[in-house]
Amino acid sequence: MSEATTAKHPRSFLERHHHLLRRLHSLTGIVPIGVFLISHLLTNGSVVWGLLDSRKAEYGHAGVATFQHEVDFIHSIPFLFFIELSLWGAIAFHSILGFYYAKTGITNTGSYSFGGNWRYRLQRITGYIGILFIVYHVGTLRWNWTFLTPGGTAWSAEFAGSTMAQILRGSPSELTVAGVAVTAGYLLGVTSLVFHFANGLWTAAITWGLTISQAAQRRWGYACAGLGAGLMVMGWAAVIGFATLDPAEAKATEQKFRLKEQREAEKIGEVIDRERNRVSAIDAPR
Amino acid sequence: MSQHRVIVVGGGLAGLSASVRIAEAGLPVDLFSLVPVKRSHSVCAQGGINACNDVARQQGYSEYEHFDETVYGGDFLADQHPVLEMAMWAPKIIDLLDRMGVPFNRTAEGRRDLRLFGGSLFKRTHFAGATTGQQLLYALDEQTRRFESEGKVTKYEFWEFLGPIVEDGRCVGIVAQDMRTMQIRSFRADAVVMATGGNGLVFGKSTNSVICTGAALARCFRAGAWYGNPEMIQVHPTAIPGADKLRLMSESARGEGGRVWVPRKKGDTRDPKSIPEAERYYFLEERYPKYGNIVPRDIATREIFDICVNEGMGVDGKNQVYLDLTHKDPDYLTRKLEGILDIYEKFVGDDPRFTPMRIFPAVHYSMGGLWTQFVKGSYNPAEPRKKHASGTPAPIDWKVGQGMLHGAPTNMMTNIEGLYAFGEVNFAYHGANRLGANALLSCLFDGLFCGLSVANYVRDGKPGKTPASGMAAQAFDAAAAKEADRMNRLLGTVGKGGDASVNPYAIGKELGDEMTAACTVVRSGPRLAQCLSKVTELRDRYSRAVLSDDASWTNQSFSYSRAVGDMLIAAEAMVKAADLRKESRGAHYRTDFPTRDDSQFMKSTVAKHDPATGAVSVELQEIDHALILPEARTYGKKS
Amino acid sequence: MSTATKLDPAAAQRAANRKSAKAGRTVIFRVKRCEGPGKPSRWEEFKVPVPPGANVISCLQHIAANPVTTQGARTTPVVWDSGCLEEVCGACTMVINGRVRQSCSALIDDYAPQEGDVMVLEPMSKFPVVRDLWVDRSRLFHNLQRVKAWVPIDGTYDLGSGPIESPASQGTRYKLSECMSCGCCLEACPQFNLEEDKAAWDTSFIGAHAISQARLFNEHATGAILKDERLDALMGQGGINDCGNAQNCVKVCPKHIPLTESIAAMGRAVTIHGIKKFFRGE
Structure with a gap:
């Protein structure tokens, strides 16, 4: 029995551009979001891997100094606002469509507890958690939603490490209950996003048709798992690194680093001034 | 838009190929099937499909030899001209299937591979793994879906055929019932093609699907269609015994080298792999040195039956023998036979690549079916020729129209004008025994060759002048009303108490047990008489049947219960015909008449049903044997 | 191909059960029943004696002939769909103990080896129920x-004949062509869900089976003539992009068809097709 069911109805925007939107959804997850995630976790992880940089030890905590250096570098990038804007656009696009697409499925890991099926389910759950985390993370750190941070701490780009530590610990000194909650939230958020990215990278290769045979899918799976594990280490290192930091010590390091930077800047300024004076002295009418 | 319509009943290979062919000829087709057509019983055919091809031809084989083998294999009971035409068409049919995308196994060069099959000394069987029927059915299913998407074929799936509507001796439609809504209604048609397959369920457990009750045939029979050679039932030598059905183990297992044996010592309980060669009795190879394990089915079946029942040499003292493939390379087996080996492993638990299979014969195919006519083709030698010597040049070349006149409206039309029978439900081609891998061929041949006959009949015959669409509604309404009455009478019995003796399931089971015991491998006059009285008793009990479900929605048990009544009538025809045929021929073996008697019985049995009295009578009818002289069918047996 | 080299845990459990199965036992069948579309479902239990080699079908046949519940109440015979009983027609697919499969190949010894063990039978959930265990799978077709x-x-x-084809290509196509439209891949798929509105069928997820069949015909020399049309269909809403890569399909396919490879292969074809269309300005 098959009466032709091709009832003609006006096709919505989503329907007409279904393929393009689906593929853009997949693409944006990798570029720019995934690429940004990698660089962001590398930056934040510097609070731990920065300890390896002995040249920074003179400021006190080498990790904090390295991190501050990285943050300063990012803030020096020209047109940062536009980069941020496009990233925001990509995240909004990816998550709104993601919500809509996730709505089309009904999970069934209860009956079919295969690994792949769990990954399918986790991909959706981590998507939800991830976007909540991103909004919180950016809201509190970038848009100053201090009503959502313990003790109303505001993050500052000049004192990146110490303010971050203060937020994750819940107070400028000891670790508080609120601090533990925020730290746990960060761990969950970071874990979710890393899983979401690594698994998304694995499925994208199927979606785009890069890995066809089961062997190829398995191999690429190992690669994605490896990348995920690396990012996971970086992300956890950052969160735990900040959460275990003494904000006072961090602040001291930052001040020292800032002072040195200033001094260097002043030094350069002095040279310039001197030169300018010299030149003006030469040029001055006798 | 044509004012004509054609109904095809049955969506297996015959029904689908007929639908495609008739739709292609420009006539809209209404296709009725008990199941989604892709699930039809053709899907179970495993081994392959026979046809001469260029390789076989250059080795000395020919279409003519294929024809000769089929007639000889059928023990000279089939009308010979239609068989000739079928064999001539076979290579074209393979080509067509190939074009449809059937994944036939390939040679290194990429051409279609061939395998050996029963009844031939040449490799002439085309195959797609060990699921050839499935692959062929799917190809036709796909083509039908294409026509369906173009609106040229309308499918009525889950509809049950209840009977033809016959007006003035002409079939003008059918009555059918939607098995979900239980709605009964009549459908008009200018021609009706029955392609409803076999009737294994009459024998209870068989290799057939659960839908193969044969009820559709019986319903035509009750409406006056003749039933040809009803006693000719093929019992396949190799099947897996099971609680719900007997699963086929394809002849291709033997074609690919499988050997049938039992331990030489009665009651030898050793692991089969540990029994040395010398202590194994390869009885088919020893008794038939020329054909060995690939003797035709009726012969292999009787020999296995003989070994187990008469000699008591069955494995573990049971009715089972070994079918052994373990001497073959497992990878080769996987490539050629995976489908059937998986079935064995799934249902028995042993891997046949490493453990010999235990098998026993099972009811498999009905050579008999609705009696049909044909118009002879152009090849009419003055005298019938002697049996063709294998491998010698053929007396006639490959050409269309030598056996049957292509497009003649009466080709494969039953005695009721406008009612055709295609495929297994057609009694033509296979005589007293069907050769392996000829069934798929006959289904497709009927659909593709005789589809044109249907179209020509509709255009040029009576429907051309008076289409069914213009006839008065009264006959159609009356036919539907009669079936509704039958349903209501049966449903009215629900809750009327009654013991097991009037339970339709019990009646069906007893029928199956009795028919299997009396009317399969070995038959005799006294046993058949006993069987007939049992069938009569069951018919009487059936008239008082009490059903268990009166639902007016998707009432499956009602549907089965109704079919049991029709199966009983078909069974009566089978038993009576088996009794009338006092000789042994092909699948029909009588202990009281163990030899073939051409002078009296080289004739079709034709069963007729008197609608007025409900009586079933059987008579003999001359056959067309103008092409080959009969000779003893020994397959080189050593005496 | 199951040369028993690597068994998944469920299969290993079934094999162990088969070995320990008690002869002459009785098994309880819990059957989810429903009189028809729109009617409520209910559970009924039947005690069924299990002879050696019994499968779900033979037990359902027993129930059909003796429709009496465990409580001794007379009921109607259970309705279910079946055909070949050798796992090639696909008809008898249902949910057995929570997993979709064919009931003909579900041996009782594998699932319920001890006296009083319970077998749970439910209709497939992704298709509308016709009655009891029988569902309407027309959307699949x-x-x-x-x-x-x-x-x-x-x-x-x-x-004349069809195109010459290499044995390797035949092997690939034959495997894909073994799909019996049973619907296991759809039942287990989280992206394929019940849709009773026929008008929505063309925009709901098409399912692994159809994607794999598109590949089957695109791989055939003549079938490839319709390649672009197939890819267009797969690009649309409810097409291949709606696949969520849970990969349950390939795990439950009774014919071991490499469905996820088909999905990836068609994913690649659709990628290329989309890019071509973009640059052709279509």
Whole structure:
């Protein structure tokens, strides 16, 4: 029995551009979001891997100094606002469509507890958690939603490490209950996003048709798992690194680093001034 | 838009190929099937499909030899001209299937591979793994879906055929019932093609699907269609015994080298792999040195039956023998036979690549079916020729129209004008025994060759002048009303108490047990008489049947219960015909008449049903044997 | 191909059960029943004696002949769909103990080896129930129309043989062509869900089976004539992009068809097709 069911109805925007939107959804997850995630976790992880940089030890905590250096570098990038804007656009696009697409499925890991099926389910759950985390993370750190941070701490780009530590610990000194909650939230958020990215990278290769045979899918799976594990280490290192930091010590390091930077800047300024004076002295009418 | 319509009943290979062919000829087709057509019983055919091809031809084989083998294999009971035409068409049919995308196994060069099959000394069987029927059915299913998407074929799936509507001796439609809504209604048609397959369920457990009750045939029979050679039932030598059905183990297992044996010592309980060669009795190879394990089915079946029942040499003292493939390379087996080996492993638990299979014969195919006519083709030698010597040049070349006149409206039309029978439900081609891998061929041949006959009949015959669409509604309404009455009478019995003796399931089971015991491998006059009285008793009990479900929605048990009544009538025809045929021929073996008697019985049995009295009578009818002289069918047996 | 080299845990459990199965035992069948579309479901239990080699079908046949519940109440015979009983027609698919499979190949010894063990039978949940365990799978077949799953031949005339094909290509196509439209892949798929509105079928997820069939016909020399049309269908809403890569399909396929490879292969084809269309300005 098959009466032709091709009832003609006006096709919505989503329907007409279904393929393009689906593929853009997949693409944006990798570029720019995934690429940004990698660089962001590398930056934040510097609070731990920065300890390896002995040249920074003179400021006190080498990790904090390295991190501050990285943050300063990012803030020096020209047109940062536009980069941020496009990233925001990509995240909004990816998550709104993601919500809509996730709505089309009904999970069934209860009956079919295969690994792949769990990954399918986790991909959706981590998507939800991830976007909540991103909004919180950016809201509190970038848009100053201090009503959502313990003790109303505001993050500052000049004192990146110490303010971050203060937020994750819940107070400028000891670790508080609120601090533990925020730290746990960060761990969950970071874990979710890393899983979401690594698994998304694995499925994208199927979606785009890069890995066809089961062997190829398995191999690429190992690669994605490896990348995920690396990012996971970086992300956890950052969160735990900040959460275990003494904000006072961090602040001291930052001040020292800032002072040195200033001094260097002043030094350069002095040279310039001197030169300018010299030149003006030469040029001055006798 | 044509004012004509054609109904095809049955969506297996015959029904689908007929639908495609008739739709292609420009006539809209209404296709009725008990199941989604892709699930039809053709899907179970495993081994392959026979046809001469260029390789076989250059080795000395020919279409003519294929024809000769089929007639000889059928023990000279089939009308010979239609068989000739079928064999001539076979290579074209393979080509067509190939074009449809059937994944036939390939040679290194990429051409279609061939395998050996029963009844031939040449490799002439085309195959797609060990699921050839499935692959062929799917190809036709796909083509039908294409026509369906173009609106040229309308499918009525889950509809049950209840009977033809016959007006003035002409079939003008059918009555059918939607098995979900239980709605009964009549459908008009200018021609009706029955392609409803076999009737294994009459024998209870068989290799057939659960839908193969044969009820559709019986319903035509009750409406006056003749039933040809009803006693000719093929019992396949190799099947897996099971609680719900007997699963086929394809002849291709033997074609690919499988050997049938039992331990030489009665009651030898050793692991089969540990029994040395010398202590194994390869009885088919020893008794038939020329054909060995690939003797035709009726012969292999009787020999296995003989070994187990008469000699008591069955494995573990049971009715089972070994079918052994373990001497073959497992990878080769996987490539050629995976489908059937998986079935064995799934249902028995042993891997046949490493453990010999235990098998026993099972009811498999009905050579008999609705009696049909044909118009002879152009090849009419003055005298019938002697049996063709294998491998010698053929007396006639490959050409269309030598056996049957292509497009003649009466080709494969039953005695009721406008009612055709295609495929297994057609009694033509296979005589007293069907050769392996000829069934798929006959289904497709009927659909593709005789589809044109249907179209020509509709255009040029009576429907051309008076289409069914213009006839008065009264006959159609009356036919539907009669079936509704039958349903209501049966449903009215629900809750009327009654013991097991009037339970339709019990009646069906007893029928199956009795028919299997009396009317399969070995038959005799006294046993058949006993069987007939049992069938009569069951018919009487059936008239008082009490059903268990009166639902007016998707009432499956009602549907089965109704079919049991029709199966009983078909069974009566089978038993009576088996009794009338006092000789042994092909699948029909009588202990009281163990030899073939051409002078009296080289004739079709034709069963007729008197609608007025409900009586079933059987008579003999001359056959067309103008092409080959009969000779003893020994397959080189050593005496 | 199951040379018993690597068994998954469930299969190993079934094999162990088969070995320990008690002879002459009785098994309880819990059957989810429903009188028809729109009617409520209910559970009924039947005690069924289990002879050696019994499967779900033979037990359902027993229930059909003796429709009496465990409580001794007379009921109607259970309705279910079946055909070949050798796992090639696909008809008897249902949910057995929570997993979808064919009931003919579900041996009781594998699932319920001890006296009083319970077998739970439910209809497939992704298709509308007709009655009891019987569902209407017409959407599955409709989806084959969406991808034009056929070779567009010029009729049944005598036009010679088909294209030459390598044994390797035949092997690939044969495997894909074994799909019996049973619907296991759809039942287990989180992206394929019940849709009773026929008008929505063309925009709901098409399913692994249809994607794999599109690949089957795109791989055939003549079938490939409709390649672009198939890819267009797969690009649309409810097409291949709606696949969520849970990969349950390949795990539950009784014919071991490499469905996820088909999905990836068609994913690649659709990628290329989309790019070509973009640059052609279509």
